[in-house]
Structures are given as structure tokens and as C-alpha cells.
Amino acid sequence: MMSKNKRPSRQAGRPALPNFSGQHLIRDKSLVRRMIELARLSPQPLVLDIGAGAGALTLPLAQEGWQVLAIENDSRIAEKLRGKIGETEGIRLVETDFLEMPLPRKPFGVVANIPFAITTAVLGRLMDHPAVPFRHGVLIVEFGAARRFTADPVTQARILGWRMQFDLKLAEPVSPDRFSPPPRVHCAILTVRRKNEPLVRPSDHARFMGLVTQALRVPGAPLHAALGPWFTPAQLKHLVKLLRVDRSVPVGALNERQWAAVFETIIRYVEPYRWPKAGGLFRW
Ligand SMILES: C[S@@+](CC[C@H](N)C(=O)[O-])C[C@H]1O[C@@H](n2cnc3c(N)ncnc32)[C@H](O)[C@@H]1O
Numbered sequence: 220m221m222s223k224n225k226r227p228s229r230q231a232g233r234p235a236l237p238n239f240s241g242q243h244l245i246r247d248k249s250l251v252r253r254m255i256e257l258a259r260l261s262p263q264p265l266v267l268d269i270g271a272g273a274g275a276l277t278l279p280l281a282q283e284g285w286q287v288l289a290i291e292n293d294s295r296i297a298e299k300l301r302g303k304i305g306e307t308e309g310i311r312l313v314e315t316d317f318l319e320m321p322l323p324r325k326p327f328g329v330v331a332n333i334p335f336a337i338t339t340a341v342l343g344r345l346m347d348h349p350a351v352p353f354r355h356g357v358l359i360v361e362f363g364a365a366r367r368f369t370a371d372p373v374t375q376a377r378i379l380g381w382r383m384q385f386d387l388k389l390a391e392p393v394s395p396d397r398f399s400p401p402p403r404v405h406c407a408i409l410t411v412r413r414k415n416e417p418l419v420r421p422s423d424h425a426r427f428m429g430l431v432t433q434a435l436r437v438p439g440a441p442l443h444a445a446l447g448p449w450f451t452p453a454q455l456k457h458l459v460k461l462l463r464v465d466r467s468v469p470v471g472a473l474n475e476r477q478w479a480a481v482f483e484t485i486i487r488y489v490e491p492y493r494w495p496k497a498g499g500l501f502r503w
Pocket residue numbers: 240241242243244245246269270271272273274275276290291292293296315316317318331332333334335337
């Protein structure tokens with residue numbers, strides 16, 4: 220339901236209730252234009268507007284010639300949007316929960332102002348499994364989340380997995396007053412682009428995730444202890460030379476390229492029976 224029904228008046232001096240369905244609609248056309256400009260840098264004929272709301276992005280995207288798959292799970296809002304879409308060509312509106320729907324089988328992009336409560340789950344559906352044909356995204360997310368996804372070094376296995384396959388960038392901050400109602404946090408445009416050359420082959424991704432899920436359990440642990448399960452002392456000696464780090468450096472300090480080198484070293488020098496088992500989150 221629209222948050223205006225739930226929010227107590229600010230004049231009453233009470234704090235605003237959280238807007239659980241994340242219905243902070245874009246009210247600033249220049250923000251829509253900026254997102255479309257960023258989407259043009261890597262055009263996919265098919266784009267998903269996840270959480271289409273009143274169509275602030277859906278309609279301009281279709282007018283610019285994209286095929287738009289508009290996804291909205293609130294039936295009242297979807298009904299209104301259906302009316303607005305009318306005969307506009309190039310839009311398919313699906314009234315469903317994005318987290319449950321089957322994803323397109325052909326390459327697609329995403330241009331969306333996604334509900335903050337499900338940001339990580341949405342990005343996971345797009346990037347956990349390298350076989351999902353997601354190519355490029357321009358997304359409004361919470362500023363703090365954008366920082367977490369793009370910070371160096373990466374200490375969370377899931378985010379590291381994304382960054383082995385995709386370039387994630389905090390493109391610019393977005394102030395809350397560009398939405399109605401304004402969210403209580405600052406926002407950002409996050410851009411995502413699939414790497415031309417992934418740092419781990421997609422066919423090795425599950426095994427790589429098995430490695431980093433275990434190795435990054437304690438990001439502050441020294442490298443030699445965290446990678447001990449896979450390497451002999453002699454192999455570790457070779458590895459730290461290759462990585463140009465001290466063996467006691469925290470394992471969470473490695474960057475994506477160093478992780479790619481760790482994985483490559485396992486495949487080349489470690490006996491297959493000691494290789495990490497496939498792990499991580501995979502759902503398509
Ligand atoms: C932040 S609003 C964005 C609306 C519109 N795209 C805009 O920018 O003005 C997020 C929208 O996502 C919808 N939504 C929330 N959870 C969803 C889900 N799991 N699947 C699909 N839509 C969802 C909400 O109803 C809301 O309309």
C-alpha cells in the first residue's frame with residue numbers, strides 16, 4: 220500500500236514509520252534522463268524495470284525504443300500503471316514478485332529504482348549465477364549499500380563473487396528529495412557492467428565461491444591460516460611471492476586480481492582431491 224496511508228504526520232512530532240514496500244517514486248525528471256543516459260552506454264534491447272511503480276522509468280525507456288519488462292508486485296499500483304501504459308508499444312507489465320519470477324533467457328539490462336529492503340536479494344538474482352544473461356544495470360540503491368558493493372578490499376564472499384564477473388561503480392550520489400515520499404537515507408546510482416574478461420571462468424565460478432566462502436569466514440585471519448586447508452607450506456611460499464604480500468597479511472585484504480591468482484594457483488598446483496568444493500548461492 221502507498222506509504223502515505225501509513226506515515227504519521229511529521230508535524231505531529233512523531234518519527235516516520237518505515238516504508239516497507241520501498242515506494243519512493245522518482246519525482247525528478249532529470250534523474251530519469253540521467254539514468255537513461257547511463258543505460259545508453261551499454262544498450263541491451265531488453266531492459267527490466269524492477270519495481271516499476273507509476274512508470275517513472277518504464278514509460279521514458281519505452282519511448283526511447285527499449286523493450287521494457289516492467290515488474291511490479293503491488294496490484295493496485297500495477298493496475299494504475301496498466302492504465303498509463305495504454306497502447307504504448309514495447310512494454311510488457313508483469314504483476315509479480317521479482318524474487319520469484321523466472322528471468323529472461325536472452326541478454327538483458329536493468330534500469331530500476333529498486334526497493335531498498337530487497338536490494339541484496341535483487342542483485343543476487345542478477346549476479347550470483349554467471350549463467351543469468353544479465354549484462355548491464357543502472358540502479359538506484361541506498362548510498363550505504365552502493366558503498367558496500369564497491370569498497371576495497373572486498374571482504375564478503377558474495378560481493379567478491381559478483382566483482383569477479385562484473386564491474387560495479389558508485390556513479391553518483393542522489394539526494395532523498397528527488398523521490399516522493401523522500402526516503403530517510405541518501406541514495407546513489409550504482410552502475411553494473413559484465414566484464415568482457417571475467418576474472419574467474421564462469422564454469423569455475425561455483426568452485427571459486429566454495430573457496431572464498433570458506434576462506435573469508437574470518438576476514439582478519441592471516442593469509443597462511445585462511446588458505447591453509449588448500450596449500451602445502453611450499454605452495455603457500457610460492458603463492459605469497461606471486462601475490463607480493465606477506466604471509467601474515469589479513470586474507471580480507473586481497474583484491475579481486477589476487478583472488479583470481481589464488482584460485483588459478485590451486486587449479487595449477489594443488490592436487491584435485493584438495494580443491495575447494497562448489498559452494499555459495501545459486502538460483503536461476
Ligand atoms: C522505489 S519504488 C520505485 C517505483 C518507480 N520505479 C519509480 O522509480 O518511481 C519500488 C517499487 O517496487 C515495488 N516492489 C516492492 N517489492 C517488489 C518485489 N518484490 N517485486 C516487484 N516489485 C516490488 C513497490 O511496490 C514499488 O512500486
